[in-house]
Amino acid sequence: MADTRPTASIEAVESGxxxxxxxxxxQIATAVYLSQQIxxxxxxxxxxxxxxxxxxxxxxxxxxxKMIRLQCYEGLDEAKALYEWKYAKQLLYTxxxxxxxxxxxxxxxxxxxxxxxxxxxxxxxxxxxxxxxRPLLQALEQPAGCVLLIDEIDKSDAEFESLLLEILSxxxxxxxxxxxxxxxxxxxxxxxxxxxxxxxxALKRRCLHLHIGFPEQKLEERIVESRxxxxxxxxxxxxxxxxxxxxxxxxxxxxxxxEAIDWARVLVLLQxxxxxxxxxxxxLNVLLKYEAxxxxxxxxxxxxxxxxxxxxxxx
Amino acid sequence: xxENLHRFFRAARGAGVRVSPAExxxxxxxxxxxxxxxxxxxxxxxxxxxxxxxxxxxxxxxCFDLFFSQPEPQQESAEQNKTDDxxxxxxxxxxxxxxxxxxxxxxxxxxxxxxxLLSQDRSAISTAIANASGAASLPxxxxxxxxxxxxxxxxxxxxxxxxxxxxxxxxxRNPALAERLQEALNGLRGTVRDTVSQALLLYGxxxxxxLRNEILRNAPLARIEPRQVEQMRTLIRQIARRLRERYxxxxxxxxxxxxDVRRTLRRNAAWGGVPFLTAWKRKHRDRPKIVxxxxxxxxxxxxxxxFLLLIHSLHEVVDDVRSFAFSGHLIEVSDILESKSPEEAMxxxxxxxxxxxxxxxxxxxxxxxxxxxxxxxxxxVIVLGDARSNNLDPRADILRRIGERSKRLVWLNPEGRxxxxxxxxxxxRYATFCTVVRQCATARQLERAVxxxxxxxx
Numbered sequence: 001m002a003d004t005r006p007t008a009s010i011e012a013v014e015s016g017x018x019x020x021x022x023x024x025x026x027q028i029a030t031a032v033y034l035s036q037q038i039x040x041x042x043x044x045x046x047x048x049x050x051x052x053x054x055x056x057x058x059x060x061x062x063x064x065x066k067m068i069r070l071q072c073y074e075g076l077d078e079a080k081a082l083y084e085w086k087y088a089k090q091l092l093y094t095x096x097x098x099x100x101x102x103x104x105x106x107x108x109x110x111x112x113x114x115x116x117x118x119x120x121x122x123x124x125x126x127x128x129x130x131x132x133x134r135p136l137l138q139a140l141e142q143p144a145g146c147v148l149l150i151d152e153i154d155k156s157d158a159e160f161e162s163l164l165l166e167i168l169s170x171x172x173x174x175x176x177x178x179x180x181x182x183x184x185x186x187x188x189x190x191x192x193x194x195x196x197x198x199x200x201x202a203l204k205r206r207c208l209h210l211h212i213g214f215p216e217q218k219l220e221e222r223i224v225e226s227r228x229x230x231x232x233x234x235x236x237x238x239x240x241x242x243x244x245x246x247x248x249x250x251x252x253x254x255x256x257x258x259e260a261i262d263w264a265r266v267l268v269l270l271q272x273x274x275x276x277x278x279x280x281x282x283x284l285n286v287l288l289k290y291e292a293x294x295x296x297x298x299x300x301x302x303x304x305x306x307x308x309x310x311x312x313x314x315x
Numbered sequence: 316x317x318e319n320l321h322r323f324f325r326a327a328r329g330a331g332v333r334v335s336p337a338e339x340x341x342x343x344x345x346x347x348x349x350x351x352x353x354x355x356x357x358x359x360x361x362x363x364x365x366x367x368x369x370x371x372x373x374x375x376x377x378c379f380d381l382f383f384s385q386p387e388p389q390q391e392s393a394e395q396n397k398t399d400d401x402x403x404x405x406x407x408x409x410x411x412x413x414x415x416x417x418x419x420x421x422x423x424x425x426x427x428x429x430x431x432l433l434s435q436d437r438s439a440i441s442t443a444i445a446n447a448s449g450a451a452s453l454p455x456x457x458x459x460x461x462x463x464x465x466x467x468x469x470x471x472x473x474x475x476x477x478x479x480x481x482x483x484x485x486x487x488r489n490p491a492l493a494e495r496l497q498e499a500l501n502g503l504r505g506t507v508r509d510t511v512s513q514a515l516l517l518y519g520x521x522x523x524x525x526l527r528n529e530i531l532r533n534a535p536l537a538r539i540e541p542r543q544v545e546q547m548r549t550l551i552r553q554i555a556r557r558l559r560e561r562y563x564x565x566x567x568x569x570x571x572x573x574x575d576v577r578r579t580l581r582r583n584a585a586w587g588g589v590p591f592l593t594a595w596k597r598k599h600r601d602r603p604k605i606v607x608x609x610x611x612x613x614x615x616x617x618x619x620x621x622f623l624l625l626i627h628s629l630h631e632v633v634d635d636v637r638s639f640a641f642s643g644h645l646i647e648v649s650d651i652l653e654s655k656s657p658e659e660a661m662x663x664x665x666x667x668x669x670x671x672x673x674x675x676x677x678x679x680x681x682x683x684x685x686x687x688x689x690x691x692x693x694x695x696v697i698v699l700g701d702a703r704s705n706n707l708d709p710r711a712d713i714l715r716r717i718g719e720r721s722k723r724l725v726w727l728n729p730e731g732r733x734x735x736x737x738x739x740x741x742x743x744r745y746a747t748f749c750t751v752v753r754q755c756a757t758a759r760q761l762e763r764a765v766x767x768x769x770x771x772x773x
Contacts, residue, residue, distance in 0.1 A: 010349070010356065026355065026356075026359065027359045027362070027363075030349070030356055030359040030360060030363065031359075031363050033348075033349075034345050034348060034349070034360065034363060034364070037344075037345070037348040038341065038344045038345055038348065040341065045369075087586055087591045088585070088586065091586060091587075091589070198560060201333075201367075204367040205335060205337060205338060205367070208341075208363045208364060209363060209364075209366060209367045209368075209372075210363060211369055211372060
């Protein structure tokens, strides 16, 4: 259990993440390292399936911290993200209070005296007991720190962004009735976005901005190797080369790392030793998610396989 | 190094990356963590802390590469591998103008700059250039027209006056040395010119572009030169992006309408009907619907070209747009514009209806016969044309019916207000049926017009 030990260097980050099965590029490792050192959230952008969410999971696993995930969607508001009052309990509390009111005010002769006594009686209606913490508040309350993943922030509304600003810059939230709640230990915050809409400058300013694109061939081979250990080296080279060829096509949705891993699993399941036209054609639907894309890629399969295997020979 | 970082931030701003003070502080903190040893890591660090979009990352990367590859001082004569034995004379040339002339290549009584050039001490020369650039505040360079003045300033700061005197002096006494100096001076000029050009590239790119765009925005669209068309296209795309950003963001607050009693009661059933959570009705807001009628006859063709381009690149904001082009008769061009690149689309439109003499009456009649049903009470109809109908029947009655059916009828005229109504212009007659009539000759006016149209739907 490695708690909040400081990360020593960029290399340490790289190897730490690799131990969790996340092969990070130098840039990703630098971002993680810096975010620990200068306590800044990381905003990760990039196409779907390149491992944005995985990164947060890997960091959490590597540092042995809890991961708290907040999935964003349209209409998400502070009641669901930050905190909510336990209305039902509050109602019950007022009822109990009503019953007990006689005892509390017992002996007060005048109205003024009764009011005085009521004031001295602790007011717990708006207190910690009645707060239902939601992911953001939970993250601040973790004594050992945590990894807070705010997933797909671009799906939320613009107002929600402003709600995040206080947390992102100062690791604190302000609840009007209670005051400011500061983080016990500053959480590592990862925000992910698919660039569906442009995020506000204020939000971007508070974050390190990391763009994860499709990995280079060597890196992707390592990723597949770590995720699908059963795959043979030649097949791995071929399939990654093939995927890189596919990415050069003009498709609706390019296959990303997660698809590559899925495909590698499928190929291992089918006990393929190398790529051939037949097996690629049968499993292309793992890589490509649109009928039109499959149609566009199918005529190229043979030439892509040839190219991919040729690369395998020389490298 | 701190100085260098600040210069780099300025260069980054020059490259169009918005670097706020807070971001520069972050970057400095980050750099303090990673150090300067590894250039790749340093580059990554800047990309992470300063650049906030992919475009910015690209330009910042370029800027970084440019910034950390200062030009080497040119040396035309053979390498002599002289080490920095006379460092003190090179360290601050402008200050000790009359510094001691101990040592050095020549025993002539020459100024420090001449000595430096004669000794061919590269590092001293580049230090001197760097110092002089600082003194001349080279990072303030913004426009390419300033190149000359900055070169002069830097050379002045380096003590070129003294060098010239030295050369004049020596021509009579020691012509060979004078010639060497003259050559070295030419080399120095070249180096300074390179330094200034690079500084311009680093610090001035954004400004130059801004200036050019500003001129372009105010230039009459109908008369821009062919070589500017491509630039104008880029500008129009920028405008479209800006409009998109401004109007595509959903503004929920404004849309909140009355309390939805039914939903509120249901939602709060758990608390015995005590309304803890409220539900609100949403105000219905029209999505923009635009029908554009564009005159593509000779004089206004270019304006309508850009107009159609702008409207169609707004597809995120305006989800229902139908465009029609006419000169002698009218056709629908929505599909052409959507399926083809702007150049091809305009070519095809032109080949179909372009360049004829315009007949507004006939074109309006075509529209009424075939597409009148496209206009609903939510539609904004935009007519773009000079209203010069070659003295044919203007059919203003059709325009009146169009105006009555639609939400708004906007007429954009590329001609100046002064000439409306003169010659064969039917503008005053049409104007009575339009909600708005405005002049629209430059990119700026085009932006205003489209922005206003979209804003009415917000």
